Amino acid sequence: MAVRSRLALLTSLGSPRRGRRSLSLFSGPSPSGWSKVVSDAEKIVGYPTSFMSLRCLLSDELSNVAMHVRKLVGTKHPLLNTARGFVYDSKHNLQMRGLVVLLMSKAAGRSESASGALLPDMISGIYPSQRSLAEITELIHTAFLVHRGIVNLKEWTFSDGPLKDMQFGNKMAVLSGDFLLANACTGLAQLNNTKVVELISSAIGDLVQGVYYENSNSNSAEGKLSMASWEDQAFLSHGALLAKSCQAAMELARHDAEAQTLAYEYGKHLALAHKLNLDLQPFMKSGSDPVVFSLDSAPAVFHRLIVGHEIWTRQLQQAQISTPQTDYSKLWSGIRSGGGVKQAVDLCTEHGNTALEAIRRFPPSEARSALENIAGAVARF
Amino acid sequence: MAEQWRRCWRGRGAVTGVIDAVWGVNRRPVTAGERRTGERGTGERGTGAGGLVKEVLLPVRHTHNPVRSSAFTRYRSGVLYPTAARTCSCRRVHSDAKLKDPFSLAQEDLKNLYEDIKKQLLVSKAELKALCDYYFDGKGKALRPMIVVLMARACNVHSNRDGHLLPAQRSIAMISEMIHTASLVHDDVIDGADMRRGKTTINEVWGERKAILAGDFILSAASMALARIGNTTVVSVLSQVIEDLVRGEFMQLGSKENENERFKHYLEKTFKKTASLIANSCKAVSILVNPDPEVHEIAYQYGRNVGIAFQLVDDVLDFTSCANQLGKPSAADLRLGLATGPVLFACQQFPELHAMIMRRFGSDGDVDRAWRYVLESDGVEQTSFLAQRYCHEATRQISRLQPSPERDALIRLTELVLNRDK
Numbered sequence: 001m002a003v004r005s006r007l008a009l010l011t012s013l014g015s016p017r018r019g020r021r022s023l024s025l026f027s028g029p030s031p032s033g034w035s036k037v038v039s040d041a042e043k044i045v046g047y048p049t050s051f052m053s054l055r056c057l058l059s060d061e062l063s064n065v066a067m068h069v070r071k072l073v074g075t076k077h078p079l080l081n082t083a084r085g086f087v088y089d090s091k092h093n094l095q096m097r098g099l100v101v102l103l104m105s106k107a108a109g110r111s112e113s114a115s116g117a118l119l120p121d122m123i124s125g126i127y128p129s130q131r132s133l134a135e136i137t138e139l140i141h142t143a144f145l146v147h148r149g150i151v152n153l154k155e156w157t158f159s160d161g162p163l164k165d166m167q168f169g170n171k172m173a174v175l176s177g178d179f180l181l182a183n184a185c186t187g188l189a190q191l192n193n194t195k196v197v198e199l200i201s202s203a204i205g206d207l208v209q210g211v212y213y214e215n216s217n218s219n220s221a222e223g224k225l226s227m228a229s230w231e232d233q234a235f236l237s238h239g240a241l242l243a244k245s246c247q248a249a250m251e252l253a254r255h256d257a258e259a260q261t262l263a264y265e266y267g268k269h270l271a272l273a274h275k276l277n278l279d280l281q282p283f284m285k286s287g288s289d290p291v292v293f294s295l296d297s298a299p300a301v302f303h304r305l306i307v308g309h310e311i312w313t314r315q316l317q318q319a320q321i322s323t324p325q326t327d328y329s330k331l332w333s334g335i336r337s338g339g340g341v342k343q344a345v346d347l348c349t350e351h352g353n354t355a356l357e358a359i360r361r362f363p364p365s366e367a368r369s370a371l372e373n374i375a376g377a378v379a380r381f
Numbered sequence: 382m383a384e385q386w387r388r389c390w391r392g393r394g395a396v397t398g399v400i401d402a403v404w405g406v407n408r409r410p411v412t413a414g415e416r417r418t419g420e421r422g423t424g425e426r427g428t429g430a431g432g433l434v435k436e437v438l439l440p441v442r443h444t445h446n447p448v449r450s451s452a453f454t455r456y457r458s459g460v461l462y463p464t465a466a467r468t469c470s471c472r473r474v475h476s477d478a479k480l481k482d483p484f485s486l487a488q489e490d491l492k493n494l495y496e497d498i499k500k501q502l503l504v505s506k507a508e509l510k511a512l513c514d515y516y517f518d519g520k521g522k523a524l525r526p527m528i529v530v531l532m533a534r535a536c537n538v539h540s541n542r543d544g545h546l547l548p549a550q551r552s553i554a555m556i557s558e559m560i561h562t563a564s565l566v567h568d569d570v571i572d573g574a575d576m577r578r579g580k581t582t583i584n585e586v587w588g589e590r591k592a593i594l595a596g597d598f599i600l601s602a603a604s605m606a607l608a609r610i611g612n613t614t615v616v617s618v619l620s621q622v623i624e625d626l627v628r629g630e631f632m633q634l635g636s637k638e639n640e641n642e643r644f645k646h647y648l649e650k651t652f653k654k655t656a657s658l659i660a661n662s663c664k665a666v667s668i669l670v671n672p673d674p675e676v677h678e679i680a681y682q683y684g685r686n687v688g689i690a691f692q693l694v695d696d697v698l699d700f701t702s703c704a705n706q707l708g709k710p711s712a713a714d715l716r717l718g719l720a721t722g723p724v725l726f727a728c729q730q731f732p733e734l735h736a737m738i739m740r741r742f743g744s745d746g747d748v749d750r751a752w753r754y755v756l757e758s759d760g761v762e763q764t765s766f767l768a769q770r771y772c773h774e775a776t777r778q779i780s781r782l783q784p785s786p787e788r789d790a791l792i793r794l795t796e797l798v799l800n801r802d803k
Contacts, residue, residue, distance in 0.1 A: 147597065150570075152588035170589055171571050175630060178567060181597065182627040185604060189613070189620035197616055198608035204601035205503075212509050212594050 077169030078149030079176075097141055097242050098134035100270065100374065104246045104263050105130035106367035107359065111254040119253065125367070129191050129252045136187045136200065137245040143180035144207050146173050148214075196248045203244040210237025214296070227347070230301050235268065238275040243268035262358045266371065269355035273378045276348035283336045284381060291332055298347070303340030345381060352379025483790040483797065487530040490546050491554070494526055495519045498555050501602045508587075512595040513602075515583055516562050525561055526554035528659055528687065528794065531787045532680055533666035538785035540671040549610045550666045556619065557662040559603035564626045566596035571630065572717055615665045622661045629653030636720060636738060643738070644725055648689065655695075656688025679778050683791065686775035691798050693768035696721035697761055700752070702802060715748045722767065724751060727760035765799070772799055 106125040119127055150173050156163055181204070188197045214237055235243075246267035250260040279297035293300065295316075304312040319331045335341065355375040362368050495517045502517075504510040533550035537543065566583055568574070570592050575585040584592035600623070607619055632650040637643040652660075663684035667677045699714045700723050714721050718741030720728075728734040731754045737747045755761065772795035779791050 147593050150590050150593050152590050153573075154588060167573060174567055174571050174593055175627070175634075177593070178627045179631070181600070182624040185620045185623045186617075188604075189617040192613045194608045194611050194613060194616060198605050201601050201604035201608060205598055205605070208594050208598040208601060209504060209506065209509065212591065213506060 077166055077173075078151065079146065079169045079173040097245065098138040100242060100267065100371070101134040101137055101245050101249050102126055102131065103367045103371050103374075104266065105134075105249045105253065107362045107365055107371060108250055108253060108255055108259055108263065109363070109365070113254050113256065127253055129193075130249050132187055132191060133196070133200075133245060133249055133252060136184045137241060139180045139184040139187070140200070140204060140207070140241060143177045143184065144211060146177035146180065148211055149173050191252065193252060196251055199244050199248045199251070203241045206236045206240035206244075210235075210240070227302065227305065227343075230298060231272065234272055234275045234298075239268045239271035242271040259362075262361050265358040266355050266375075269351040269358065270375055270378060273348050273351035273355060273375065276344050276351065277378050277381075280341065280344050280348065280381070282332070283341050291329075293328070293332060293335075298344040299335050299340040301340070302343040303335040303338045306339050306343075349379050352376065483527060483531060483794045486786060486790045487527045490530045490534075490551060491523060491526055494523060494555060494558065498559055501555070501559070501606050502599065503602070504598065509591075509595065509598065512583055512587060512591060513598055515580075515595075516565065516578065517558075518580075520578060520580075521558075521562075523558060524691075525557040525659060525662060528684065528791070529554040529557050529662045529666055531791050531794070532663045532683065533670070534787040535779070535782050535785050535791060536667045536670050536676060536680060538787065539676065539783040542670065544785065544787060547669055549612070549615075549669050552606055552610055553615070553619075553662055553665045553669070556603045556607050557658060559599050559606070560619070560622060560626070561658060563596045563599040563603065566592055566599070568630070570596075610669075612669065614668055618661045618665045618668065622658045625653040625657035629655075629657075633719060636741070638739070640725075640728065640735075643720070647720070647722065647725055651689050651692045652685065655692040656685050659688035659691075660684035676782075679781050682778040683775045686771045686778065687795060687798060690768040690771035690775065690795065693722055693764050693771065694799060694801065697723060697764050697768070698802065699723075700755055700761055712748060712752050715742050715751055718742055722764035723755045723758075723760035725760070726763040727751075727755045727758035730758045730760075768799060772796070 105127065109125065110122070111119070123131070150170050151160075151166055153163065153166060153170070156166055160166060184200075188200055191197070210233060213233060243264045244267070246263035247260045250263045255263075276298050279294070280299060282291045282293035282297070283299050285291060295301075307315070315331055315334055319328050352375050356372055359368055359371045359375065498517050499514050502510065502513040504513060529550070530546060533546055533553070534544040537545065537547070537550075565577065569577055569582045570584045570589050573584075574582050576582060582592070583595055587595075607616055610616075629650050629652075632646060632653065637646045660681045661684070663680040664677050667680035671677070696714065699711055699721065702711060715724070720738040720742075724734060724738065728738060734751060734754055737744075737751050740747070742748050742751055775795050776792050779788055782788050
């Protein structure tokens with residue numbers, strides 16, 4: 001009963017006020033093909049639902065938050081959108097990283113080494129510790145979605161609605177993000193493998209650094225902008241967690257250093273290809289609908305590198321002086337017809353292929369095929 | 382009994398005097414009529430204040446009273462001596478040189494603590510690095526690392542080794558301070574605080590978004606350092622702390638309607654938010670040197686009891702300390718809507734407080750009214766008394782270890798915890 005009412009509470013958050021659904025994560029590639037890839041993959045790993053996330057979602061603490069967050073309905077605090085995402089996108093997006101970790105675990109299979117003999121039984125070809133790890137990966141990812149949505153109160157303006165709503169939203173966002181992270185910490189400790197604890201903790205550190213400098217490229221006028229620095233940045237904010245989780249899954253099954261490296265490579269390059277795919281979406285649509293895109297997205301950054309700082313600044317100014325509001329549509333078509341998009345597509349394909357190469361070093365299996373399909377789907381346009 | 386007491390010193394602004402009486406230690410220069418500092422409450426030792434929340438909760442009204450009356454009547458005359466009173470007890474005198482000073486004893490091991498912590502915070506970009514280093518400027522009290530170091534050395538001696546700190550134990554000292562700082566950074570965002578330790582808070586300078594990320598980063602660095610110790614039990618013990626910190630923060634969001642439940646809630650919150658870190662850090666350093674679960678329990682119980690006492694005193698200081706002394710305005714807790722020990726005790730005498738507690742002092746004038754009720758009640762002294770009981774229990778626990786200068790310093794520390802004024 002309690003469970004049901006809490007779920008109802010959470011679902012009520014997702015009341016379909018059309019907000020920006022910009023939190024969609026792994027939703028880039030053509031929806032139908034993608035769904036099939038995902039649902040096929042989910043069948044392979046047994047049960048896809050993340051029990052740890054569910055536990056957190058149903059805990060007293062988070063249902064408490066959910067109750068409070070309801071008060072935010074009608075305000076503009078980003079936590080509201082994130083909370084909607086919990087419900088709406090949980091199936092196809094939030095669980096994606098966990099799914100990749102599970103598939104990777106299954107693809108690698110049982111370890112040949114002597115110490116592997118001490119491991120408990122597998123369920124659907126995956127060790128229980130690896131399942132926990134997959135859930136922890138999701139928890140961390142979700143925690144940062146929540147912490148990303150904290151707003152700076154000094155930047156508050158009247159158009160944001162009452163200040164106290166923003167303060168309250170922040171409070172809830174800090175607490176629920178911390179709660180998820182704390183659960184990830186205790187979950188990690190229960191894996192009884194300090195190497196994995198260290199690896200995943202370092203991924204959290206990477207994620208912080210990546211998120212910290214998100215959106216800072218466009219501010220630092222010239223900066224040290226290059227394709228390489230874009231990739232470093234994208235690795236921290238989007239790749240490190242998946243790469244290190246894949247590696248940790250190998251460690252938990254006592255696979256050797258080579259398997260760990262391959263798993264890491266797959267996770268890293270898949271995540272980068274995915275990030276590029278995501279960034280490219282606004283430039284792939286035909287027609288002249290108003291499109292939202294980030295000035296830090298790969299095509300924009302690469303475009304800026306191609307045209308040079310001077311022209312970029314001029315194009316940016318043109319967009320900003322247009323009335324009554326900033327109009328980026330010209331900039332958008334400029335980028336779309338320029339070389340930035342092609343560069344981003346090429347880079348995406350390259351990362352997709354590197355991921356494929358890594359996964360193909362594992363013995364053939366349906367889990368491996370699923371990972372190949374995912375890499376393929378991410379780099380297809 | 383309480384009524385009689387209130388009459389005795391009400392309106393004379395003797396709050397600090399009463400606290401002194403309860404603590405029985407000289408906070409002021411001793412005057413002729415006050416030479417009774419050594420003979421502090423004899424009967425209470427070993428009554429096991431620490432056992433469990435429940436155990437503490439119930440005696441407050443019943444078994445406490447006989448003890449309390451004797452403790453107080455003895456000091457009644459002392460209370461009447463005029464002091465600078467109501468304002469603040471900004472002066473204090475240290476005496477009692479018999480026991481080793483905990484600070485100097487731990488100093489050697491803590492020498493480069495902050496430098497070493499900063500080395501753990503590996504960040505490539507300068508701004509984030511500055512945020513992460515911000516509170517590790519050597520100006521904090523480093524209370525937690527000090528307790529951890531002393532406990533480690535006491536446990537080492539107890540385990541028939543020399544006192545020297547093991548590298549892993551020093552890491553725990555470092556990690557305890559890192560976890561503490563990370564939680565402070567987040568707390569300041571949650572509370573909208575703009576000052577901390579006499580400095581502008583991170584959220585005030587760099588904004589909330591970056592403050593949260595800095596806290597997350599410090600936590601991840603602490604977690605990495607913890608993993609590198611390579612002991613899975615120790616990892617579990619300290620991960621529990623992180624969970625407790627968050628759960629404690631959640632508990633602070635709500636309050637209970639029922640009076641007894643409310644007190645239990647308060648003590649549980651206090652354990653989670655403050656004592657868990659100290660208790661589990663102490664446990665961790667004992668695990669690293671001694672396999673005996675009984676030793677782990679001693680270390681844990683010492684930390685737990687000292688931790689709760691520390692917070693109780695903190696809650697008292699929120700009512701009695703000068704604004705500038707604590708580094709935050711007084712009655713800060715009330716302003717945040719929090720009902721701490723003094724208020725909860727006061728509510729037993731002034732039921733009017735109940736409604737204010739339930740609305741989190743949100744109506745106009747609530748904070749001032751509650752403040753006055755608290756000072757008129759014996760909430761402050763009862764809270765101090767409770768803190769004292771926890772300290773006695775801490776002392777009782779740690780006394781089970783083999784004697785060592787560090788063990789005795791930990792005993793001395795319980796007094797310092799009770800007598801601190803900031």
